[in-house]
Amino acid sequence: MKRSIREKLLYIARFAIGIGLVIWILHLVDLREFLEYYTLLSAGTILLIVLLGLISLNIQFRRWKYLVGRNSSDFAPSDLLPSFLAGFAFRLMIPGGQAEFGKVFLLRGKKRGKFVAFGMEKLSLTYIKLLLIVSVLPITFPQYTVYCVAALLILVVLFIVLPRTPMLHKLQEKQVDNYRVLAKTFIYSMVIFAVMVLQYYLLLNQVSQISMAATAHTAIYLWGAGIIPISISGLGVREGLAVFFLDGYGINAAHAVATSLFLFTLNSIIPALIGAYIISRKRANLKEMSALVQSAREIITKKSASRT
Numbered sequence: 001m002k003r004s005i006r007e008k009l010l011y012i013a014r015f016a017i018g019i020g021l022v023i024w025i026l027h028l029v030d031l032r033e034f035l036e037y038y039t040l041l042s043a044g045t046i047l048l049i050v051l052l053g054l055i056s057l058n059i060q061f062r063r064w065k066y067l068v069g070r071n072s073s074d075f076a077p078s079d080l081l082p083s084f085l086a087g088f089a090f091r092l093m094i095p096g097g098q099a100e101f102g103k104v105f106l107l108r109g110k111k112r113g114k115f116v117a118f119g120m121e122k123l124s125l126t127y128i129k130l131l132l133i134v135s136v137l138p139i140t141f142p143q144y145t146v147y148c149v150a151a152l153l154i155l156v157v158l159f160i161v162l163p164r165t166p167m168l169h170k171l172q173e174k175q176v177d178n179y180r181v182l183a184k185t186f187i188y189s190m191v192i193f194a195v196m197v198l199q200y201y202l203l204l205n206q207v208s209q210i211s212m213a214a215t216a217h218t219a220i221y222l223w224g225a226g227i228i229p230i231s232i233s234g235l236g237v238r239e240g241l242a243v244f245f246l247d248g249y250g251i252n253a254a255h256a257v258a259t260s261l262f263l264f265t266l267n268s269i270i271p272a273l274i275g276a277y278i279i280s281r282k283r284a285n286l287k288e289m290s291a292l293v294q295s296a297r298e299i300i301t302k303k304s305a306s307r308t
Helices: 003-026 031-040 043-071 077-091 093-105 112-140 142-166 166-171 176-206 212-227 237-247 253-281 283-307
Strands: none
Touching: 003 093, 031 176, 043 077, 043 112, 043 176, 043 253, 077 093, 077 253, 077 283, 093 112, 093 253, 112 142, 112 166, 112 176, 112 212, 142 166, 142 176, 176 212, 176 253, 237 253, 253 283
């Protein structure tokens, strides 16, 4: 009971940090320019941004469908879309998106292969974000080039070694070519990233001028903001990074924050609201999740007690 209260308080604290960061950033920018930004967007641009958002969602869904299909032989195709959308809501529950594993419990059938699919999705996404950040960091901070090269080599080694680990093969429900699966997952993720870059590019060029290369450079950091688990889904951190990096390209701070929040709402909050509705309708499916989490807590507690 005390642990549950502590977790809830921690979630509230981190959510408050995110909101607090946004409020602080808004306090630093011109609020009039922030609100004016939304009036400067043409109806055609907004429609195009929404269409790109739907394309991104479609590709993300295809990535999830592909991973589940490759790693599990026991699932109902009709469960895939509700599970996918619920993932957006779960992702906002804990900093770093760890609660997203809850979407696995909305898929009927054996769970082992589905957990591997989820693990591959999360790890590959984190991996590619780190890979992109490490690749462009020397452009922003040349003094860290040596460290970035070392980090890049470590990431390359991890890609070679991890898919071959015996533990992964033991967890898998069926034999698959892990390199091929990860490579295709990377392609899906890169297309999703490219769509996001285009969204930023179109929105920012409505109010200023910025090149596609500069937009992509900035978007890499904004995409990776969620890796830093100090707020919910990078809220506040992403907006701060947007102000910092876009300022170097002559983008007004208020417009940088407005663009970031607009895309976060469109690409994450709206799907999460649909996902929250699905979760409320399928609460019975999540009883297994609660039992598993409780069992894991008891095991951890017993191990901790035995060590003391």
